[in-house]
Structure formats: structure tokens, C-alpha cells
Amino acid sequence: MKLSGILAVLLLVYTERSGFGMCHPKPACRYPPSQWCRSLEIAIECRVEKQCMEVNATRPNQAVPGVSVTLYYESLCPDCREFITQQLFPTWTMLQDIMAVTLVPYGNAKVHQSFLSNSPFTCQHGEPECRGNMIEACILHLTEHSLAFHIIYCMESSADVLSAAQSCLRLYAPSVPWSRVDSCVKGDLGYQLMRANALMTRALNPAHTHVPWITFNRVKPSDFLCMFLLLQGVKPPACTGAPVRLDRSFC
Template sequence: MAFYTCNRYRIVIFVLLVLIIFQLIRLLSDKPVAILSGSDLLKLEDDAYNKHKKDKVKVRVYYEALCPDSKYFFVKHLGPVTEKLSDFLDITLIPYGKAQTKEEDGKYYFHCQHGEEECFGNKVHACAIELIGNMTEYVQFTDCLFSVFEVEAALKKCSNKFNVDKDQILRCANSEHASELLKKYGDDTHIIEPGFIPTILINGSKDNQGGILKNFLLEVCKRIDMPLPPPCL
């Protein structure tokens, strides 16, 4: 009798399991499948709907054209991170550093930490930034300029590499317009009073310079909303 009762319970449980599975299958089959329309796909690519692209991490880099520490930051940190996370960054370059500006008879003159060649280099950088316009491209171009110490040789190499008009940059660098650009960058730099070059502001703050200079990628990733992009994982 006990054997019969046990089998009966097994049959009941089996029937209940079959009924549950059947109900689950029916519910799943009735659930509408989400299909992205053309407009939905466009929204995924549109900056207006992309929170990451709307809320980009704002980075301001205060540096000098012939500064070894500036070169190290560009080559080891800023260049690689910009390449990986350009969609998440809004970068502004300020080539001035610890220079000083003097005005005489309506003209600007500069004294730079690493000599006259650096003043000329800062002007070349300023003119290149203005000419190129695109953030990712001018970061890459400036990164390239640091690969050769002599300013005009660096400009020649990088202009060929990135198909940029070298002569236009040189004309600008030797003009009063370059001095005006450098004066503007100097005013910007004096506002933050950098104690060290390079100084990097992230979202308007110059806190934790040691951490930024040591691991720029980590500091940027800390400020990107979830879900994090692959380079941050």
C-alpha cells in the first residue's frame, strides 16, 4: 500500500511540473519581442540621447612645448587615453606653462621657462590647435610634436604624418596672432596659478595632481557614469 501511495504522489508531482512548464512556455511565447526601430537606432548614435557623450569629462591641460614632464604626460597618458576614450572626453590644451608675458607698445613679448625656443614652440602648438580644431586630432598632433625636441623639425615630421599645412602653422607662429593666442593662454594659466607643469584640471578641479599624473586613465574613469566603457574595466 505504501508503494502504491508513493507512486501516486510521484505521478501528481510530475503532472504539476508538466503544467508549470507548459504555462511558462506559453507566457514566454506571448511576450512581445523588443525590436529597435530606425529612429531608436539613430538615438543610440545621437549625442543628444547619449548621456556619456553629453556629460563628457572635461580636461584642461596646462603645459609647455619643451617641458620634459609635459612630454611624459602626453606620450604616456594623454595620447593613449584620448585614443581609447575620445567619445567621453572634452579636452582643452593650454600651451603656456610658467612663461611670463610683457606688453610694450601694443605688442606682447614672452619669457619662457626653457628659453626662446620654447616660446616659439608654444606658439606653434597654439597655432596648430587653432588650425586643426578637432580635439582628438590636435591631441594626437601635439603628442607627435613632443617626439622631436627641435620645434621646426617636429612640425615638419608631424605635418607630414597628419597631412597638416606646415607653412600655415609657421606663418601663424611668426605673426602677432600667435602672440595674441599665447597672451590668452597666459591669462588662462595665471588664473589657476599652477605650481607644477603640467597641471591638469578635471571637471574644473586641480585636486589630486599626483594621482592624475600617475594614472590619468583611472582618474578619468572615476568620472564616467555607469556603464563603464571597456578601457575602464
């Protein structure tokens, strides 16, 4: 079966700013993304009935190849927060059967040459962002991935990312005490996780020039049409160039 139906939601979400169409429901929708396809009534209210029907129609087909999406981001970058809450998380909610997401909180941070400092990392949006990055890295390490993504979505969609961390953890992973996350952040484990994220970010080829920076199946396509073609095993020459910036700002 062709991937066109399966990727309909993904493409609509990712191309909202590029002029190909609308991706997510208007704010009038009173349901969270995790419930958009729960019933026909909810899908209609949230204006995603077509996408939900296409996704549900293709789920029984186990031959459909999966999509691996990796997001390199910063916890306090406004554009990263918008991308996670309005595009990536809603898409993953509906396509998680065939879509694996890896989150790498680090972005444009820098590692000090000397680790003698109490703060071996400097971040684009200051020390609070370094703490936010480490909190989210620790949450990803300490909780099951699906729960971690829900917690990070909860944090990033809150007015204050850092203040929301503890309540979001309690909401989605009540069995994980905040003391474990706090110990991770304040101890060596948090620094080890951030160093690993730094290495992953530095290993990007081509190197990232901004965040959010997204790869599909470990490839940075030149545009979303290329992504669609690459997932079908087609590699047009035009898809080997530099990525195209959408009509939006970046951190």
C-alpha cells in the same frame, strides 16, 4: 551604469607614478596608442585587453557623463612631454568618446610688461620653448582638434620637438600647408593666441605651481581618488584641499 569601468584606463594611466598600478604597455608593444583597442590580438600584445574590453563595453551607454580634461603645459618641459606621450594621449585615444581634452601651451612663461620687444614672452626653457608653444598654439587654432592632438603628440614624442613640427603637420593634416602655421607664428595671430593662453593660465584657481598642471571638469582635485568621486557627483571634504604631488619631478 557606474563609472568604474569607464575610468579604469584613465585612473590606471594617471596613477602610474603613485603606486596604484601600471598604466601603459611596456615598450615591446609595436603599435601606436591609436590602435591598442583595434583588435583583441593587438590589445593582448600591448597588455591592455582588460581596459579595452571595459571601454568597449561601456561605449553604447550614452548616459555616461563626459570628462573634461585641461592640460596646462610647456612644449619643451621634459615632464610635460612625458605626460602627454605616455599618459594623456594614450588615455584620450581609448576614451575620446567620453573624454574632451583642452591643451594650453604656456605654462611658466612670462609676458613682458611692454610689447615693444620683438619677443614679448620669456619661457622657462628659453626662446626655443616660446617658439614651440606658439607653434602648438597655432596648430590647435588652424586644425581640427583631433588632428591637432595627434600632431602635438607626434612633436612631443620626437627627439627634437621643433624640427618635427613640419613633418608631423604634413603627416596628420596634409591639407594644411606649413606656410599657414609659419605665418601664424610670425604674425600677430600667434601672439594673440599666446596672450589668450596666458590669461587662461593666470585665471587658474588655485594658481598653478608647476607644469604639467591638469584640471578635471575645471577642478583641480587633491588626488585621483577625488577625481573619481567628483565625476560621480560626490564631493568629500578631503577633496577640497591642495593637490598632492606625485612621486615625480615637475617643471
